[in-house]
Amino acid sequence: MKQTRWLALFLIWALILTGCASNDSPETRDDDDPDGDASDGDGENPDGDEPDGDTPDGDNDTDGDTDGDESEPLELPYVPPAMENPMVDTIYLQEYNHTTNEIEPGVGELVAVVLPPAAFTDLDSPLWVTPRGVVDHDTNGALTSFEIPSEHADLIAAAVSGDAILLASPDSLYGLQNDGSLHPIAAPESLTILGLANGPDRIFVLTDQGILDVTPGKAFDWIPRWPDMTAVTSSAAGTVVANANGLYVYPSLSTRTETPSVTFEPADGLGVGALKALVADVSLPDAYDVILIGEDGLRAVRIDDATDAVTLVDPPEFAADRVPLLNPRLAARASDGGFVVITAESAYRLMERGSGPEWRVYNYERWLPSDDLRGLALTDSIPDSPLYFATAAGPATVTARRITLEEKFDHFIQRIVDRHDRDGAVADSRLSVRGDLASSVSYDSDNDGGWTCYWVLSECFRYQVTGDAEAKAHFDKSLERMLSLQTLTGTDHFLARSVIRKDGCQLDDCDGPDDGEWFTSPDGEWWVKGDTSNDEVTSHMFMMAHAYDLCADADQQAAIRQHVSRIIGGIIDNGYQLNDIDGECTTYGQFDPFYVNEWVEGAFGDGGRRSAQILAALSLAYYMTGDEKFMDAKRYLMDEHHYGDNVVRESEYQYRKGSGDGDELGTQAFFVLLRYESDPELRAKWLEGWRRSYGNTRLQQAALWDMVNAVLGGDDPQLENAMRWFQLTPMDMIRWNLHNEHRQDLVTPPAFYEDNGATRSDGYIVPYDERRTERWNTDQYNVEGGMGGWREMDGADALMPYWLGRYYGFIVPEEK
Numbered sequence: 001m002k003q004t005r006w007l008a009l010f011l012i013w014a015l016i017l018t019g020c021a022s023n024d025s026p027e028t029r030d031d032d033d034p035d036g037d038a039s040d041g042d043g044e045n046p047d048g049d050e051p052d053g054d055t056p057d058g059d060n061d062t063d064g065d066t067d068g069d070e071s072e073p074l075e076l077p078y079v080p081p082a083m084e085n086p087m088v089d090t091i092y093l094q095e096y097n098h099t100t101n102e103i104e105p106g107v108g109e110l111v112a113v114v115l116p117p118a119a120f121t122d123l124d125s126p127l128w129v130t131p132r133g134v135v136d137h138d139t140n141g142a143l144t145s146f147e148i149p150s151e152h153a154d155l156i157a158a159a160v161s162g163d164a165i166l167l168a169s170p171d172s173l174y175g176l177q178n179d180g181s182l183h184p185i186a187a188p189e190s191l192t193i194l195g196l197a198n199g200p201d202r203i204f205v206l207t208d209q210g211i212l213d214v215t216p217g218k219a220f221d222w223i224p225r226w227p228d229m230t231a232v233t234s235s236a237a238g239t240v241v242a243n244a245n246g247l248y249v250y251p252s253l254s255t256r257t258e259t260p261s262v263t264f265e266p267a268d269g270l271g272v273g274a275l276k277a278l279v280a281d282v283s284l285p286d287a288y289d290v291i292l293i294g295e296d297g298l299r300a301v302r303i304d305d306a307t308d309a310v311t312l313v314d315p316p317e318f319a320a321d322r323v324p325l326l327n328p329r330l331a332a333r334a335s336d337g338g339f340v341v342i343t344a345e346s347a348y349r350l351m352e353r354g355s356g357p358e359w360r361v362y363n364y365e366r367w368l369p370s371d372d373l374r375g376l377a378l379t380d381s382i383p384d385s386p387l388y389f390a391t392a393a394g395p396a397t398v399t400a401r402r403i404t405l406e407e408k409f410d411h412f413i414q415r416i417v418d419r420h421d422r423d424g425a426v427a428d429s430r431l432s433v434r435g436d437l438a439s440s441v442s443y444d445s446d447n448d449g450g451w452t453c454y455w456v457l458s459e460c461f462r463y464q465v466t467g468d469a470e471a472k473a474h475f476d477k478s479l480e481r482m483l484s485l486q487t488l489t490g491t492d493h494f495l496a497r498s499v500i501r502k503d504g505c506q507l508d509d510c511d512g513p514d515d516g517e518w519f520t521s522p523d524g525e526w527w528v529k530g531d532t533s534n535d536e537v538t539s540h541m542f543m544m545a546h547a548y549d550l551c552a553d554a555d556q557q558a559a560i561r562q563h564v565s566r567i568i569g570g571i572i573d574n575g576y577q578l579n580d581i582d583g584e585c586t587t588y589g590q591f592d593p594f595y596v597n598e599w600v601e602g603a604f605g606d607g608g609r610r611s612a613q614i615l616a617a618l619s620l621a622y623y624m625t626g627d628e629k630f631m632d633a634k635r636y637l638m639d640e641h642h643y644g645d646n647v648v649r650e651s652e653y654q655y656r657k658g659s660g661d662g663d664e665l666g667t668q669a670f671f672v673l674l675r676y677e678s679d680p681e682l683r684a685k686w687l688e689g690w691r692r693s694y695g696n697t698r699l700q701q702a703a704l705w706d707m708v709n710a711v712l713g714g715d716d717p718q719l720e721n722a723m724r725w726f727q728l729t730p731m732d733m734i735r736w737n738l739h740n741e742h743r744q745d746l747v748t749p750p751a752f753y754e755d756n757g758a759t760r761s762d763g764y765i766v767p768y769d770e771r772r773t774e775r776w777n778t779d780q781y782n783v784e785g786g787m788g789g790w791r792e793m794d795g796a797d798a799l800m801p802y803w804l805g806r807y808y809g810f811i812v813p814e815e816k
Contacts, residue, residue: 071679071680071681072680073679074677074679078676078713080710080711080713081713083809087720087723087812088812088813089814091402092402092404092727093384093401093402094408095398096400096401097367097731097732098397099366099367099368099369099396099397099435102397103395104143107130107135107394108394109131109392110128110130110375110391110392111129111156111374111375112155112156112157112158112390113128113129113377114129114158114159114160114165114375115377115379115388117160117162117163119163120163123136124136124137126377127158127165128390129155129158130155132147132155134176136180146176146181148182152184153169155169155174156169156170156194156195159198159204162200164203164217166203166214168193168195168196169193170192170193170194171187171189171192171193172185172186172187172193173193173214187222190209191209192208197233199232200234201215202214202215206231207224209224210224210226211225211226211232225256230275233278233280234280235289237261237289238252238261240280242278242290244269244272245266247262247270247292248263249262249308262310264310270292271297271312272292272293272294272295272297272299273296273297274294275293275294276293276294277328277331277341278291278292279293279331279332282333282350283337283338284336284337284357285316285338286300286315288300288313289301289302294328295328298318299313299318300313317350317358321747323745324348324745325348325361325743326343326345326744328342328343329342331376332377332378334387335384335385336351336383336384338351338352340378342373342374343373344372345371345742346362346363347361347367347368347387347389348361349361349387353724353727353728353767354724355724358762358764360770362387363738365738365739365786366732366738366769367398368391369393369394372391373391374390376390377390384400384401386398386399404813405727405811406806406813408726408727409802412798412799413799416795419440419792419794420442421478422442423499424478425444425445425448425478426478426794426796427444427445428443428735428792428794429441429442429443429792430442430791431734431790431792434788435789437734440792444529446498447497447498447539448481448497448498448499449482449539450536451775451794451797452482453539453542453543454797454799455794455796455800456543457542457546457547457800457803457804458796458800458802459472459475459803460475461803461806461807463551464551464807465803472551479547479552482540482563483560485497485536485540486566486567488521488523489521490581492566494578495532495540497531497533498528498529499527499529500513500527501526502524503525512527513529516530517529517580518530530580530586533578533588534613537589538613538617540563540564540567541620541668542668544560545676548560550807560624561624561625564624565624565625567617568617568620569627571591572630575592576590576614576637577589577590591610593637593640595607596611596643596646597641597642605653605655605656606656608646608648608649608651608652608666608689609650609662609665611647612646612669612673613668614637614643615634615673618633618637619634619672619676619677620676648685648686648688648692649689649692650692651666651696651752652692657696657751657752657753660774660776660777660778660779663779664776666693667704667705674690674713675712690712690714691715694709696753699749699750699753700780701725701764702776703721703725703801703802704801706718707722719810722801725768728767728769729768730773733773733795734791735772735786735787735788735789735790736773736787737785737787738783740771740784741783745761745762746758746759746783747761756782757779757781758781765781766780766781770783772784772786772787775797776797
């Protein structure tokens with residue numbers, strides 16, 4: 001009934017009201033999102049709680065009570081106090097993915113992967129095992145293969161011990177030699193091989209009749225040593241074997257009649273269902289002798305050295321709603337003392353990622369070419385050993401090295417220089433070959449100003465911190481492009497979405513772009529894109545403020561003053577609307593009282609945000625120019641139309657919640673509004689509005705919100721989440737499809753974002769490197785989907801808050 005009533009109200013309102021108002025279709029911030037995944041723009045369909053405070057008619061207006069006459073003006077811009085305990089940019093473990101775009105044609109489906117012993121000098125390492133044999137490269141680098149006879153059943157597993165490599169099919173074992181030859185040993189017809197496991201001096205063969213062992217160079221029979229066991233591993237105490245009902249440790253395996261030193265047979269079983277794998281001698285999440293991995297869950301085992309008494313332990317990390325994936329297949333101890341589990345649903349690992357032991361997931365497509373994992377190889381004795389995954393679609397490799405964030409973000413800078421600098425504008429690039437960075441092609445963005453602003457600010461802050469002349473050159477170049485978005489329109493005030501240089505154009509739409517409202521610049525040398533939104537205006541103000549104060553020379557400052565004055569002056573002159581070159585208001589260019597307070601989308605959706613946007617812009621324009629026109633306009637909007645009260649409840653409008661655009665654009669507006677407000681009472685009012693908005697955005701545990709809060713002097717500037725977000729930002733900015741909905745560790749996000757995706761049950765958001773690559777206009781709870789590996793994001797939006805933190809001293813380099 002409520003939905004029907006709301007729809008009727010909206011239709012009546014739309015029929016009665018006239019004027020320049022947003023159309024019914026919400027804007028998409030990213031101009032050509034093939035999946036429709038980009039967040040809604042300024043006209044988002046509302047879906048939240050009823051706003052508190054004033055009604056749209058302004059009867060409860062209190063804005064006019066504060067005029068600043070009785071208070072000493074604040075010094076501008078606002079500078080936050082020094083942070084007593086800044087975050088230290090210390091060395092951490094950074095992982096790198098090597099998957100879809102690196103798979104060699106011809107490798108195909110895999111069933112296992114092994115790391116050959118040193119004696120195998122002529123074979124690849126790692127060595128990938130297919131259903132029909134192994135793939136290798138000859139001395140000329142050509143891909144070759146060594147295969148089992150065509151009439152034999154497909155291989156299912158591989159293992160290594162000493163100087164031996166053994167492969168297995170359900171009915172045979174195959175000894176692999178250094179020359180690639182395969183020597184079969186047929187199993188009895190009554191026995192079926194299920195898998196293999198590595199041992200220090202032998203290879204264990206898992207069968208439907210139990211476990212037998214093969215010692216290289218020695219004869220063996222097909223009689224299982226442990227008839228009833230299903231899993232085996234080697235530990236410091238000996239060989240551990242187990243099934244769902246018991247666990248046993250054999251110190252030496254010197255004879256078949258050896259008695260186990262440890263026998264544990266609980267009456268009700270081990271509590272993990274069918275046992276799939278054992279991992280010994282782990283130190284994460286704590287020191288345990290054995291980890292039991294079964295179809296129904298995980299348990300830890302401690303064995304008393306003096307009495308051999310066995311205790312089953314259930315660490316919090318092993319709770320059913322914390323373990324991320326089902327259907328385990330194999331597991332191995334990792335070099336950091338944790339362990340890796342491969343499953344039919346991708347892989348997961350227990351590791352330290354800066355906040356204590358936690359699960360991390362290696363998922364399709366960033367980390368794996370398929371979720372269907374069959375094999376795993378690593379060297380637990382080598383620190384930060386690479387992980388090698390054999391999947392149904394080919395190989396995957398994860399490498400890691402220990403670096404600082406500054407070293408990490410050097411890579412981001414180089415990526416932008418190499419593939420994303422388009423005449424100074426920075427945005428996504430398209431990949432003409434899926435996942436292949438060598439096929440990258442630049443293209444114009446629907447939000448060139450919105451994305452380039454992060455690059456300009458990042459390089460400005462970096463220049464201030466390091467004095468790097470390259471950073472200043474990048475700043476100069478991209479500032480010129482940002483300014484040209486106004487000057488190339490041929491108007492006194494209009495601001496373009498994007499521009500494309502005609503001469504020498506190498507983009508995909510040089511012959512006349514048709515994805516929007518384009519026109520030619522007065523000099524005939526550029527394509528210029530119109531129908532600009534309020535978001536572009538806000539992004540320009542967000543960037544120009546710090547650029548003006550910190551990095552612009554005298555000529556650049558004059559150009560910035562003119563830029564801001566023209567745009568905001570034109571908005572005032574056109575009734576607080578951004579008018580296009582045709583003199584009509586753009587689709588999302590409204591800052592006027594009618595839209596903000598009366599039009600349905602403003603009064604119930606983004607009226608508070610647009611109030612903050614225009615008041616911030618007016619404050620900045622007055623700061624730069626001293627022109628009373630801007631201050632008069634600011635007073636008018638506050639005194640006559642309660643824009644100030646709208647700002648305070650920016651995040652509380654009925655249909656504001658969960659909007660990624662609202663989070664980003666509201667934050668950008670507050671960033672300017674609070675830094676350039678000279679009236680102490682008004683600044684206190686704006687700070688209250690920011691506290692309310694930040695109280696929601698901070699739930700996303702992401703760097704931009706926390707860094708901005710610290711700059712604005714907000715409450716409790718704890719930056720641990722920001723540092724974690726920086727460290728877990730993927731090195732790879734390809735916009736892969738990422739899949740997480742099958743995970744068992746996901747729960748509903750906080751109420752403000754409850755309709756937007758999922759978060760982890762341990763209280764952390766799903767790490768950035770495990771979900772889709774998005775900018776700040778999309779919240780951190782979107783865990784499914786992406787753009788299929790056909791685009792690469794520039795990453796400037798991650799650079800900017802890092803270098804912001806460095807400039808303000810919130811992040812400091814580690815002392816050497």
